[in-house]
Amino acid sequence: MEINKLLDIAGTYRNTSFLGRYISQETIDSFINTFPETHKSIIGTSVEKRPITQLKLGEGSIKVLMWSQMHGNETTTTKALIDFIGFLQSNSAEAKEILSQISFTIIPQLNPDGAKAYTRVNKNAVDLNRDAQDCTQPESRAFKKVYKELQPHFCFNLHDQRTIFGVGKPAKPATVSFLSPAFNDSRALNDTREKAMKLIVYMNQSLQETIPNQVGRYDDGFNLNCVGDTLQNLGFPTILFEAGHFQNDYQRAETRKFIFISLLKGIWGIIKNKYEDVDYRDYFKIPENEKCFYDILIKNIGNREDSLAIQYKEVLKDNKLIFLPFLVKEIGKKFTYGHHEIDAKGAILTINSILDFSKITEIQEISLDGKKFSLNLTKT
Numbered sequence: 581m582e583i584n585k586l587l588d589i590a591g592t593y594r595n596t597s598f599l600g601r602y603i604s605q606e607t608i609d610s611f612i613n614t615f616p617e618t619h620k621s622i623i624g625t626s627v628e629k630r631p632i633t634q635l636k637l638g639e640g641s642i643k644v645l646m647w648s649q650m651h652g653n654e655t656t657t658t659k660a661l662i663d664f665i666g667f668l669q670s671n672s673a674e675a676k677e678i679l680s681q682i683s684f685t686i687i688p689q690l691n692p693d694g695a696k697a698y699t700r701v702n703k704n705a706v707d708l709n710r711d712a713q714d715c716t717q718p719e720s721r722a723f724k725k726v727y728k729e730l731q732p733h734f735c736f737n738l739h740d741q742r743t744i745f746g747v748g749k750p751a752k753p754a755t756v757s758f759l760s761p762a763f764n765d766s767r768a769l770n771d772t773r774e775k776a777m778k779l780i781v782y783m784n785q786s787l788q789e790t791i792p793n794q795v796g797r798y799d800d801g802f803n804l805n806c807v808g809d810t811l812q813n814l815g816f817p818t819i820l821f822e823a824g825h826f827q828n829d830y831q832r833a834e835t836r837k838f839i840f841i842s843l844l845k846g847i848w849g850i851i852k853n854k855y856e857d858v859d860y861r862d863y864f865k866i867p868e869n870e871k872c873f874y875d876i877l878i879k880n881i882g883n884r885e886d887s888l889a890i891q892y893k894e895v896l897k898d899n900k901l902i903f904l905p906f907l908v909k910e911i912g913k914k915f916t917y918g919h920h921e922i923d924a925k926g927a928i929l930t931i932n933s934i935l936d937f938s939k940i941t942e943i944q945e946i947s948l949d950g951k952k953f954s955l956n957l958t959k960t
């Protein structure tokens with residue numbers, strides 16, 4: 581499927597009930613309520629007894645398992661997934677063809693308590709992506725039951741990553757990152773892992789046509805407590821998707837589209853067997869993600885080479901997410917890029933109208949030579 585076609589479908593099936601970074605329970609519930617009863621079921625409940633729902637689509641022999649918001653504050657892939665479901669429910673020829681060959685099992689929110697509170701962890705403060713072996717949490721047990729019964733042919737593990745990740749030199753934001761997780765300590769290769777690698781390379785071909793040099797490869801350090809590593813270890817080819825930052829897109833409205841394109845391209849590659857011709861070694865040509873970005877970087881302070889970094893903290897307020905700027909105390913030399921860069925050379929820099937930055941955590945205002953910087957610091 582050509583890139584223009586992928587972009588066209590992504591635009592057509594964008595669900596406008598889902599906007600912004602926070603997904604309220606009402607929004608997701610009303611979406612799930614529209615889904616036919618025969619094609620949805622509750623796989624378990626969260627710590628706070630919220631239902632965890634799975635949706636079923638398609639009649640095909642290839643079983644694909646997709647889940648999002650295992651980390652409650654990672655909603656971009658959920659929105660892309662909702663758009664993708666909308667496309668699958670359309671009567672388009674492509675959707676029909678996909679549904680004739682694939683049976684989807686989709687869990688839009690695996691961690692509904694974390695989704696409600698906008699936290700990475702669940703209500704018991706456990707990172708579900710470190711609970712794959714012990715399954716101490718009800719969400720982990722519900723999920724394990726699903727994949728044990730399903731025995732999926734492919735698993736799509738959907739996440740968001742922080743704005744700190746970049747790729748290349750000079751770095752660009754890592755708008756989408758992928759990983760074919762390791763299945764053992766030595767990070768060896770086998771058919772399962774190579775299958776996931778090939779599919780990643782295949783999806784990346786389209787992404788490079790629309791976001792060149794903004795796709796990264798995630799670190800493959802092995803940890804069997806992670807869900808992806810466990811699934812790969814069990815022989816289910818698994819792909820980690822990470823939705824990241826795109827230039828000036830803190831709401832990740834653009835990134836949502838690139839995730840949609842990846843999902844559709846990947847699934848199309850599966851039903852057309854196209855990804856099988858790919859050389860898995862090309863996976864290693866995708867540059868590794870690096871932690872090299874700050875949200876705002878102020879360079880050349882006081883005629884020295886010093887720089888000051890500012891990161892946004894995502895805070896939920898009245899069902900809306902706001903981005904509060906705070907000062908990063910440690911300045912690492914390897915952090916060299918800002919999504920927004922300010923040159924303070926020769927100017928007197930003040931933050932909150934004071935010169936002593938050591939006392940500052942939350943930032944209200946940045947000024948150069950008494951002139952307020954035009955940046956709208958608190959993004960809503």
Ligand SMILES: [Zn+2]
Nearest residue numbers: 651654739740
């Ligand atoms: Zn995550």
